[in-house]
Amino acid sequence: MDDELAEVADALAAADSAAVMTGAGVSTASGIPSFRGEDGIWNDEFDPDDVGIDRFRADPDGFWRDRLQLHERMYADDPEPNAAHDALVRLEERGVIDAVVTQNTDGLHDDAGTGRLIELHGNASRAACVSCDATVPAEEAFEAVRADETPRCPACDGLMKPDVVLFGEELPYHPFDAARRMARESDLFIVVGSSLTVDPAASLPEEASRFGGELAVVNLGATEKDRLAHHVVRDDATTALPALAEMVEARLAAKRSA
Structure with missing residues (x-):
């Protein structure tokens, strides 16, 4: 080496x-944790389709609940x-x-x-509005999810999305x-x-x-x-x-x- x-x-x-x-x-x-490979979280633990762009479009509330679980798993050790x-x-x-x-x-x-x-x-520490592109700290979006609310843009009330490339996106x-x-x-x-x-x-x-x-x-x-x-x-x-x-x-x- x-x-x-x-x-x-x-x-x-x-x-x-x-x-x-x-x-x-x-x-x-x-x-x-890595996503792929023997110990990757895209195995039995999480399905990438559950937090992909199609799920976000069809079921944003369900998407955000699963996204919160993924976030808490990935960042559990405060990296x-x-x-x-x-x-x-x-x-x-x-x-x-x-x-x-x-x-x-x-x-x-x-x-x-x-x-x-x-x-x-992209960067998972942010969430971005799909309507006006405004960004907020991702934790603000997760706080809304924990309160059983849909993350909404503080500027235009548009739907917020993690500021990352989701599975199925270009x-x-x-x-x-x-x-x-x-x-x-x-x-x-x-x-x-x-x-x-x-x-x-x-x-x-x-x-x-x-x-x-x-x-x-x-x-x-x-x-x-x-x-x-x-x-x-x-x-x-x-x-x-x-x-x-x-x-x-x-x-x-x-x-x-x-």
């Missing part, structure tokens, strides 16, 4: 532009950023990564202090377009903690490879894009990213002293 990670550090220290894409594996150490989130902030502060693109909706990258953040699937154009640009323009595109099975986000490594960038995959298990990768690191994000940050900082220090 050290040799493979050292190769990523070399590439990152030498790159003129780099971006990192993160998935659920970056947040599991913070106590947030905070972990060492992986902090390492990415360090790399951004050192000027070696230009942006973080995340599939996660937990808001932990923002909490950690990431500057340029592209949230492909990704918003602007975040995905920005992510595609980052993938195309980066000399190095690093994917961390994602199985890369969910499109269209899973197409971003291909986009990077197609436009000539190096691809690095850091994940405990094999991914469907490993075949495209120049560097594959089999390790947990909370171990690999802090080590990567230290390696890069050492290389930058050596450059300055040379």
Whole structure:
């Protein structure tokens, strides 16, 4: 692992532009369960259709009740950023990564202090009005659900929806377009903690490879894009990213002293 990670550090220290894409594996150490996989909550515990866009449209009250249960399950441990989130902030502060693109909706990258953040699937800490696009803290919507009320917009009384991409919805154009640009323009595109099975986000490594960038995959298990990768690191994000940050900082220090 050290040799493979050292190769990523070399590439990152030498790159003129780099971006990192993160998935659920970056947040599991913070106590947030993954959706898919052996221990994912999309197994016996929850059905994604119950909290999908079709359910929201057909039965908003039932949707919000199930959404509250999902929220309380996912955030039961009051998660905070972990060492992986902090390492990415360090790399951004050192000027070696230009942006973080995340599939996660937990808001932990923002909490950690990431500057340029592209949230492909939205942010679960907010609820948005489907009529006027006003947003409120998600907790306000959940308070209404706990009081057996339908979450309504304080501005126009429209129906509130979690400010995330629900199962069955398409990704918003602007975040995905920005992510595609980052993938195309980066000399190095690093994917961390994602199985890369969910499109269209899973197409971003291909986009990077197609436009000539190096691809690095850091994940405990094999991914469907490993075949495209120049560097594959089999390790947990909370171990690999802090080590990567230290390696890069050492290389930058050596450059300055040379």
